[in-house]
Each structure stands twice: as structure tokens, then as C-alpha cells.
Amino acid sequence: MLYSAFPEGRQALVDAVALQGFTAVAEALEAVPAEPLLRLRAYLDFAAARPRLYEAMFTLPSGLRFGAGRGPEPLRRAFAAVQAAFPGTDATRAEVAWALVHGLATLQAGGRLPRSRARARLQQAHRLLTSP
Template sequence: MTPRERRLREQAQRGRLILTTAREMAEAEGWDSVTTRRLAERIEYSQPVLYQHFKNKDAIVHAVALEGFAELAAELRAARLGAADPQAALDAVARTYLDFAARGPVLYQAMLTLDVGLEHAGPDTPQPLLDTFAEIRDAVGPVAGERDPELLAEVLWSAWHGLATLSWGRRLRPGPEQERLAALTGLVTGPVRQPS
């Protein structure tokens, strides 16, 4: 390994450590507790070293959010491709989306609640966001009939986000999560089906 290759590998490892530690700190204490000073102390590097990798805290949260979108897209793809038929695929994608949000509410917050400069519908939309939306659209497409699958995907994504946010904030009564999801999908794509 050349000295340059070693430096690049070490640099990538430091960047990975910064993101992993930021995510762990946020999961434990929330994003407000993650500061560049505290993060530098936790990983035992100086703040200037941290700034060699990320311009500021927003850049760190931005990178964490992109990782989250890549993870979500992969989970949605697996759910969609693992289903037996188009309606089952959409149901699986919906459940997977809400399960992802419930498992990692702080990551979900970085992805879809905090303003970290991620544009979701513009010419500079990062690929992980495009991939996530494509999985939702591809699940909706086969059941859309004559309707615009892209529009239905936007409506469903918006509604799933609302359910995830309201559930996380304990604004909805616990219990009928699957029934709520089936009713929502039915309202958008056709008759209400009972969850399986």
C-alpha cells in the first residue's frame, strides 16, 4: 500500500467514525446535543481535523441523512421485490417505511424533518433520495390503474410521513397501526383491504 493510499484509507475511516459517532450521540441525546466540539471530544480528534471532513454540523447531519436514505431505499426494494403480487408489494413497502421510521426516529428526523440542505424535488436531488422515491413509485405503479403513479407515490409518501411523525410524537392512539395503514393505502389506490 502506498503512503497516499494509506492516507486516503485513514481519511475514509475518520469520516466514517465521525458519522457513526454523530449518529450514536443523536440516538442517545437528540440532534441538539451533537455539536462539533462534543463530537471532536468524543472521537478524540481536534475540531480542525473534524472540519477537514465536514464543513459544520449541518454537513454531518446531511451525510447521515443520505446514508439513511440509502438504507431506506434498500429496505423498500427488498420489501417490494419479496412480495407475491402488486398489492402485497405496496403493503410491504408501506409497512417497511413505517417500521424504518419507528426503529430510528432520530435518523428519520435527520432525513425528513431537519433542514440540512437536502432538496427532494430539484435538479440536484441526491441519488439516495431519488432511489427512495423510485421504490415507492415502483410499488404504486402496478396498482395505480389510469392514475399518475408519480402523483400517487407523492401522496402516499406524504401520508406515510404524517403517520410516522404523528406516531413518533404519540399523537395517535396505539394499536390500530396496520388498520390505519391499510385504510390509507385503500383511500389512495382503491378499496380498503384488511391487513394480513
């Protein structure tokens, strides 16, 4: 049985899958230059290409925590890739960028936003996040 590999139970399995997802999203973000539009697009492309993994990362209950430089290395690495494109005096700008692109990814995956405007949404998100 799969759970036997995780003596801590189902939650440990979900967290392990989520951590693999954060490693993969970090790799996808790091594969493009730290230019905001490219990182936003890479994030959305990752979420669209791996919808079940993305769901495990964010929708299933998890004991993983974000923020303030805490959490497992894959989460810190993924956040650092976002922060490299959206630097600021603190992590707030990167947090907002992640929240915005996550919202777009989630709504797009659920079919709640028209595909025909995906590019326009990406460009609008870029403008919102990079305007002074």
C-alpha cells in the same frame, strides 16, 4: 472534533447523516415486493425502528431537495422504491403516498396516534392510495 470531518460545517454533517438514512430506507423498501401495502409497512417499520435517523432525515434542517428526479442518488433511489409501488403517469401518486406514510410515521413516533389503531391506519392508507 466531529465537525472537522465536514469542513463545510454542521449542515454538511446533517446532510451526510440524512443521506445515510435515505440509503437505508431505500434498502428497507427494496427488500420487500413493490406491493403497496408491503412498501407502506416497510416504511413505517423503518421509521419506528430508527427514530433518531428518521428525525435526522426529515426534521433537522437540510439542504437536500426532492422532486423532479433531482437530488442525490439516495433520495432518488428511495423515491423510486415508493414510486414502484405507486406508479402513475407522473410522480404525483408516489408523492402523495410518501407524504401520507411520512405523516403517519411522524405522528406515530411522537405518540400522537394510539398504537392500538396502527394496523387499521395502515390498511386505511392502503385503501386510500390504491382505490381507483
